[in-house]
Amino acid sequence: MSLYQLQKFLYVMNREPAVQARYETELTELLGAYDLTDEERAALAEGDIGLLYVLGVNGQILMHFAAFLGIAWFDYLDLMRKGVATHGPVRAGVYAMTGEGASFTNEEKQQ
Amino acid sequence: MSLVYAGVLSHAPGMTGRAELVENTALRDEFYARLDAQRRDIEASGAEALVVIAAEHFANFFMNNMPAYCIGISDEYEGPIEDPKWLKIERTKVPGNARLSRTLVEQVMHSVDVAYAEEWKFDHGVMVPLHFLTPRYDLPIIPVNINCQGPPLTPLHRAWAFGEALREACDAVPEKIAIVGTGGISHWPATPDSGKINEPWDRDFLDRLMRNDRAALLDYNDVDTYRDGGQGGFEIRTYIATAAAARGAGELQFYTAQMPIFAVGCTVARFNLEGGN
Numbered sequence: 001m002s003l004y005q006l007q008k009f010l011y012v013m014n015r016e017p018a019v020q021a022r023y024e025t026e027l028t029e030l031l032g033a034y035d036l037t038d039e040e041r042a043a044l045a046e047g048d049i050g051l052l053y054v055l056g057v058n059g060q061i062l063m064h065f066a067a068f069l070g071i072a073w074f075d076y077l078d079l080m081r082k083g084v085a086t087h088g089p090v091r092a093g094v095y096a097m098t099g100e101g102a103s104f105t106n107e108e109k110q111q
Numbered sequence: 112m113s114l115v116y117a118g119v120l121s122h123a124p125g126m127t128g129r130a131e132l133v134e135n136t137a138l139r140d141e142f143y144a145r146l147d148a149q150r151r152d153i154e155a156s157g158a159e160a161l162v163v164i165a166a167e168h169f170a171n172f173f174m175n176n177m178p179a180y181c182i183g184i185s186d187e188y189e190g191p192i193e194d195p196k197w198l199k200i201e202r203t204k205v206p207g208n209a210r211l212s213r214t215l216v217e218q219v220m221h222s223v224d225v226a227y228a229e230e231w232k233f234d235h236g237v238m239v240p241l242h243f244l245t246p247r248y249d250l251p252i253i254p255v256n257i258n259c260q261g262p263p264l265t266p267l268h269r270a271w272a273f274g275e276a277l278r279e280a281c282d283a284v285p286e287k288i289a290i291v292g293t294g295g296i297s298h299w300p301a302t303p304d305s306g307k308i309n310e311p312w313d314r315d316f317l318d319r320l321m322r323n324d325r326a327a328l329l330d331y332n333d334v335d336t337y338r339d340g341g342q343g344g345f346e347i348r349t350y351i352a353t354a355a356a357a358r359g360a361g362e363l364q365f366y367t368a369q370m371p372i373f374a375v376g377c378t379v380a381r382f383n384l385e386g387g388n
Contacts, residue, residue, distance in 0.1 A: 004174065007173075007174075008173060008175070011169050011173045014169065014170075014192060014193075015169075015170055015171070015192045015232055058169065058260065058261075059300065059301030059302050059342075060168035060169055060260060060300070060301050061168075061169050062301065063124075063168075063300075063301040064168070064169075064192065064193055064234075067193050067194040067197035067198075068194055070194075073125075073128075073129060073132070077303050077305060078303075080302065080303045081303045084303070094262065094337065094342040095301060095302050095342060096302070097302055097303045097304060098299065098302075098304055098307075098341070099299070099303065099304040099307055101303060102304075103306070104304060104305065104306030104307045104308075104371050105305075105306040105371045105372045106134050107132050107133070107134050107372045108306070108372075110134075
């Protein structure tokens, strides 16, 4: 249920500019409506893409959140890889890493 | 015949958002030219509305109330929900056609229990196709969603039946309607594996799709698709529904797996329309 709540918050924020406007200054109040673990609250507050990915946040929801945070594309991919390296494999959902952390584009390899 | 065009195209956010990162710019521009030709084909068809069969990514529907199928019934939509600077598509209003949409919903309901929505925010899954196909946002859009994100997912034979129902609905109205299905074939988007593409699997699917071979198209299951085509492969439902609506064989106008920065095998195709009014 907790992962559901975590994703629900991100889903709501991703589609509501009014909620996005409160993310920086009123996150604690915003999260009050959601039943989250301390780990999840911290991951949201810190914008910890790697941990959110490992926790099982759907990749599409996470990608939109990363875009909101202004994270560049290749940095976003790398943060997910580092999340897996730090916290272990993705714990839930269908967005698991299957390529052992490899890059699949020349453009990223040349960065 | 009120269905005047049916085709498919990719919708990956990288197609607009990462255009400047592409190494092979000649191939990118060839893809863009093919999409522009698809725009001209739709315009030449005389279409008065464009049905976009999409696989949205949590812009409107969540696991609290997830419809397998939904059709928008508003006179106006908005998008993208994503950061416009990230997608490189400005946030805008998009015209719909509430009256026509409601008529289509009523027709589809004769065979499929479709949901409907008067509120609908477009994500990249619709906005990227519109960026190429109706760049002036001057053609009414009727958004259609097939849940390809939040399992349990609708079975493929139901996606086919939904496409058939859409066709029957289009043929029951006097307006000229175009349909595009938009999704990916094999891809692992929004994961560290973004850019991974199973080209042989894609080409085999496209062969079945262009033959509009119902039995071959429905001969997939989600376990195998997840293994061979990734979670993005679940979006084949949009292509299958479009094939069912078209009824005729297709022409693959563009496919390449050589731009993995777009995170998908870039695809453009058009179907022949058979069996209409």
